[in-house]
Amino acid sequence: MKVLISDNLGQEGVRIFQEEDGIDVDVKTGLSPDELKAIIGGYDALVIRSATKVTQDLLSAATSLKVVGRAGIGLDNVDIPAATKKGVVVMNTPGGNVVTTAEHAIAMMMALTRNIPQATASMKKGLWEKKKLQGREIMNKTLGVIGFGKIGSVVADRARGLKMRVIVFDPIVQPEIIEKSGYEWVPLEELYKQSDYISIHVPKGKATHGLINAGAFEQMKKGVMLINCARGGIIEEDALHAALTAGKVAGAALDVFSEEPPPADMPLLALDNVILTPHLGASTEEAQTNVAVAVANQIIEYLKYNNIINAVNVPAISGKLLEKLRPFLFLGDRMGSLLAQYSAGQLKEVQVEYRGDFSGLDMSPVTTAVIKGLLDVLIQDGVNSVNAPVIAKDMGVKISESSMTETLEYLNLVSATIVTTDMERTVSGTVFGKADARIVKIDNFRIEMVPQGHLALIHNMDEPGAIGSVGAVLGDHEVNISRMQVGMEEGGKNNIILIRTDTRIPEEVAAKIGDLPKVNSIRTFEL
Numbered sequence: 001m002k003v004l005i006s007d008n009l010g011q012e013g014v015r016i017f018q019e020e021d022g023i024d025v026d027v028k029t030g031l032s033p034d035e036l037k038a039i040i041g042g043y044d045a046l047v048i049r050s051a052t053k054v055t056q057d058l059l060s061a062a063t064s065l066k067v068v069g070r071a072g073i074g075l076d077n078v079d080i081p082a083a084t085k086k087g088v089v090v091m092n093t094p095g096g097n098v099v100t101t102a103e104h105a106i107a108m109m110m111a112l113t114r115n116i117p118q119a120t121a122s123m124k125k126g127l128w129e130k131k132k133l134q135g136r137e138i139m140n141k142t143l144g145v146i147g148f149g150k151i152g153s154v155v156a157d158r159a160r161g162l163k164m165r166v167i168v169f170d171p172i173v174q175p176e177i178i179e180k181s182g183y184e185w186v187p188l189e190e191l192y193k194q195s196d197y198i199s200i201h202v203p204k205g206k207a208t209h210g211l212i213n214a215g216a217f218e219q220m221k222k223g224v225m226l227i228n229c230a231r232g233g234i235i236e237e238d239a240l241h242a243a244l245t246a247g248k249v250a251g252a253a254l255d256v257f258s259e260e261p262p263p264a265d266m267p268l269l270a271l272d273n274v275i276l277t278p279h280l281g282a283s284t285e286e287a288q289t290n291v292a293v294a295v296a297n298q299i300i301e302y303l304k305y306n307n308i309i310n311a312v313n314v315p316a317i318s319g320k321l322l323e324k325l326r327p328f329l330f331l332g333d334r335m336g337s338l339l340a341q342y343s344a345g346q347l348k349e350v351q352v353e354y355r356g357d358f359s360g361l362d363m364s365p366v367t368t369a370v371i372k373g374l375l376d377v378l379i380q381d382g383v384n385s386v387n388a389p390v391i392a393k394d395m396g397v398k399i400s401e402s403s404m405t406e407t408l409e410y411l412n413l414v415s416a417t418i419v420t421t422d423m424e425r426t427v428s429g430t431v432f433g434k435a436d437a438r439i440v441k442i443d444n445f446r447i448e449m450v451p452q453g454h455l456a457l458i459h460n461m462d463e464p465g466a467i468g469s470v471g472a473v474l475g476d477h478e479v480n481i482s483r484m485q486v487g488m489e490e491g492g493k494n495n496i497i498l499i500r501t502d503t504r505i506p507e508e509v510a511a512k513i514g515d516l517p518k519v520n521s522i523r524t525f526e527l
């Protein structure tokens with residue numbers, strides 16, 4: 001498996017890849033988009049920070065890529081929908097640089113309020129500008145924290161230690177959770193009105209792009225100071241420039257920019273009351289080691305053991321949950337495959353029903369496994385558990401999932417029904433013990449089948465000689481039957497014979513069986 005590291009990654013992470021058996025790692029930083037596109041086809045995994053742009057164009061050339069690992073948090077440089085469609089897992093390391101980034105925001109606030117960068121520059125010019133560089137105390141001032149996620153909550157905690165009054169707005173986190181942590185929740189307009197300092201800690205997305213715009217500045221207290229260590233583009237830079245030059249905003253500390261690095265003629269660079277750092281929020285040795293180690297371990301875990309950790313485009317199933325779900329994932333995939341091979345017409349709908357005690361497990365990965373099993377047969381190329389639901393949705397297939405604890409004959413039962421333009425078909429399966437997956441019903445026929453190998457389903461008349469005639473044809477063609485089971489249609493007159501053979505039944509042999517007088521039909525499957 002080949003891993004490409006295209007941004008600077010902590011040495012510890014590089015070493016983990018280098019020491020892992022079966023992994024070849026290349027470190028190639030500073031590549032242009034075209035250079036990266038030219039080589040990406042040879043890699044199974046790509047490790048990035050915020051510099052590499054994982055665009056649809058790049059992904060179109062990433063023929064072997066299975067995973068993009070972000071050593072850090074922000075993923076606005078990754079086209080996640082395009083990666084999902086391609087079946088590429090996108091994962092980040094959400095915990096590793098939280099404290100470091102929060103500390104940077106606090107450092108920026110202190111530096112801004114005491115003019116430390118300006119004072120340094122002034123002294124280096126041989127000046128002694130005590131009066132001009134007088135600052136402000138932060139004690140008892142109000143800090144408005146926008147975004148109470150991992151980083152925002154640490155900033156709020158540190159600011160409280162500095163004896164600031166902290167007010168918080170978050171677009172998602174419930175006010176009760178913020179208040180339970182001991183902070184005052186306020187609506188955004190109120191935060192603008194009351195804050196002496198505003199620090200931004202929301203991700204960049206549709207809802208937050210341009211959040212701090214001219215209208216927002218209008219609502220702010222005169223003399224407010226702004227700190228942005230989150231993402232460029234959340235503050236509209238032209239509007240900030242106008243607010244700074246008009247004196248509405250007294251200062252801004254910026255670590256992130258709508259374009260990185262920003263153009264040399266960015267107007268904000270010319271203002272004395274703006275202090276800047278080149279996206280240093282996560283740049284400490286501690287944080288870089290944390291995120292590098294985390295991303296390396298996560299990628300190895302996925303490439304080698306299929307365990308998904310911290311993925312943003314596929315439900316995480318790892319550790320104990322994976323252990324419990326693994327036999328159901330296998331069963332679901334095989335049921336999907338069987339349904340696809342045993343149906344005709346255009347797929348319109350998939351319904352998956354879970355019966356029994358699944359102990360509050362999230363069974364959606366099993367539903368995805370059913371869909372993947374179906375699409376593997378119907379589409380054949382490039383389907384995996386990441387992109388299967390997206391592909392099905394794009395095909396217009398309706399997917400539904402239901403569950404009930406009440407059981408009938410089995411402790412657990414997974415039933416998948418597909419509706420096509422021509423038919424409706426249901427397959428049910430169960431897991432005996434810890435890991436014994438069996439298909440137990442196909443439409444109205446009860447069977448008990450290990451869902452693996454070369455199989456044939458024969459519908460025959462319930463008459464003497466029917467089964468013998470099938471065995472004779474297979475014997476004549478040296479196809480050995482390793483297992484045979486005869487089932488009865490519920491409430492009907494027909495039998496179903498399920499045969500497992502050591503080798504695939506050739507088409508012409510299947511056709512001969514289909515022509516036997518007591519055989520109604522035969523279908524062969526490869527599971």
Ligand code: 3PG
Nearest residue numbers: 049050051072073074282
């Ligand atoms: C992040 O999103 O993790 C931080 O912004 C750090 O970005 P970086 O890894 O490019 O320094």
